[in-house]
Amino acid sequence: MSVRDMVEKDYYAALGVPKDASATDIKKAYRGLARELHPDKNPGDAKAEARFKEVSEAYDVLSDEGRRREYDEARALFAAGGRPGGGFGGPGRAGGYGGFGAPGTGYGSGPNLNLDDLLGGANGGLGGIFDNLFQRSSPGRGPRRGADIEAEVTIPFEKSLTGLEASVRLPGAATCTTCTGSGARPGTTPRTCPTCRGLGVVSRSQGGFALSEPCRDCLGKGTLIDHPCPDCRGTGRREREQRIRIPAGVSDGQRLRVRGRGIPGERGGPGGDLEVTVHVLRHPVFEREGSNLAITLPVTITEAALGASIRVPTLDGAPLTMKVPAGTSSGRRLRARGRGVPTAGGGNGDLIVTLEVTVPKPSDLSPRARTALLEFAQAHPEDPRAPLMERMEAGG
Numbered sequence: 001m002s003v004r005d006m007v008e009k010d011y012y013a014a015l016g017v018p019k020d021a022s023a024t025d026i027k028k029a030y031r032g033l034a035r036e037l038h039p040d041k042n043p044g045d046a047k048a049e050a051r052f053k054e055v056s057e058a059y060d061v062l063s064d065e066g067r068r069r070e071y072d073e074a075r076a077l078f079a080a081g082g083r084p085g086g087g088f089g090g091p092g093r094a095g096g097y098g099g100f101g102a103p104g105t106g107y108g109s110g111p112n113l114n115l116d117d118l119l120g121g122a123n124g125g126l127g128g129i130f131d132n133l134f135q136r137s138s139p140g141r142g143p144r145r146g147a148d149i150e151a152e153v154t155i156p157f158e159k160s161l162t163g164l165e166a167s168v169r170l171p172g173a174a175t176c177t178t179c180t181g182s183g184a185r186p187g188t189t190p191r192t193c194p195t196c197r198g199l200g201v202v203s204r205s206q207g208g209f210a211l212s213e214p215c216r217d218c219l220g221k222g223t224l225i226d227h228p229c230p231d232c233r234g235t236g237r238r239e240r241e242q243r244i245r246i247p248a249g250v251s252d253g254q255r256l257r258v259r260g261r262g263i264p265g266e267r268g269g270p271g272g273d274l275e276v277t278v279h280v281l282r283h284p285v286f287e288r289e290g291s292n293l294a295i296t297l298p299v300t301i302t303e304a305a306l307g308a309s310i311r312v313p314t315l316d317g318a319p320l321t322m323k324v325p326a327g328t329s330s331g332r333r334l335r336a337r338g339r340g341v342p343t344a345g346g347g348n349g350d351l352i353v354t355l356e357v358t359v360p361k362p363s364d365l366s367p368r369a370r371t372a373l374l375e376f377a378q379a380h381p382e383d384p385r386a387p388l389m390e391r392m393e394a395g396g
């Protein structure tokens with residue numbers, strides 16, 4: 001069974017059974033289909049013959065507990081690697097995985113998936129997993145690039161404006177120093193897997209072809225560890241703390257890629273990349289609007305009516321003094337140029353201040369203030385709805 005077979009063919013569908021079908025159900029389904037499709041019963045029917053082969057192949061894998069597990073795992077990995085909108089897909093890309101499959105075939109496992117992109121390429125991601133599974137300890141293999149790692153970091157809102165150096169913990173990103181990565185307790189050595197004689201793969205003949213598949217005893221590693229290293233429990237890897245520079249102006253959800261700081265490469269190969277997703281915490285007062293910083297600021301009815309100088313808090317130093325023009329209505333926006341978020345181009349966005357006219361609650365009004373308001377109403381008997389009413393009448 002090749003990798004392509006594992007991930008391309010739906011053996012469950014071929015037998016018409018659910019993924020969690022029992023061994024008995026699989027056997028029953030196969031027997032029924034085999035009887036129905038048998039070439040003796042359908043002489044000269046090419047379609048039935050093809051189906052018969054398909055069903056036999058599916059049963060071959062699903063009836064063997066070990067192979068069924070391997071198949072399920074490979075399919076699950078493939079499904080996990082298939083993110084929507086990946087941008088790849090469509091038939092006709094050349095087969096890129098050394099030795100497996102025919103070139104120039106399309107793989108129709110989903111609209112945005114291409115098996116070659118996952119399996120081939122620079123040994124990153126899922127390709128790296130299969131690469132590991134199949135060829136990690138093959139003799140004569142050259143340097144191998146390490147896998148990419150994803151990490152997340154959460155920073156305060158203020159820090160997103162200034163940038164900072166943050167530290168992320170990366171499980172498995174460092175080689176264990178106790179066992180120097182072998183995974184074996186110091187003083188012991190991993191032993192060569194007798195099943196595959198250290199190759200990590202075993203050959204099997206199927207339909208006249210010699211196929212390679214990962215060794216099940218050593219899981220493709222070529223070695224077995226009898227006494228695991230106590231510090232890494234046999235993995236050969238430990239946590240690494242990585243400092244990363246988060247640039248000023250970073251926005252919530254932004255991803256930063258640090259080349260070469262993922263899992264270290266093997267045999268002198270380059271390290272994988274580290275991809276860090278930055279989460280920016282919300283600020284109680286300020287908000288981001290692209291490269292602008294936004295704040296809503298209350299003003300009194302007299303400040304709005306008569307104009308005023310107001311103090312506006314900032315995140316980058318002393319408060320600003322801004323002028324509220326006389327005759328300001330709620331929702332008016334003031335702008336302080338260059339006092340917003342640093343941009344990639346080296347500039348700065350603006351600080352946008354939205355003014356909100358607050359009306360005092362009756363309970364907050366002193367008798368004197370109340371009298372003053374009544375006097376104001378008498379001195380300024382306007383009807384602000386009059387223009388609207390006029391427009392209604394003109395329109396009706």
Ligand SMILES: [Zn+2]
Binds near residue numbers: 176179181231234236
């Ligand atoms: Zn160790």
Ligand SMILES: [Zn+2]
Binds near residue numbers: 193217219220223
């Ligand atoms: Zn082995």
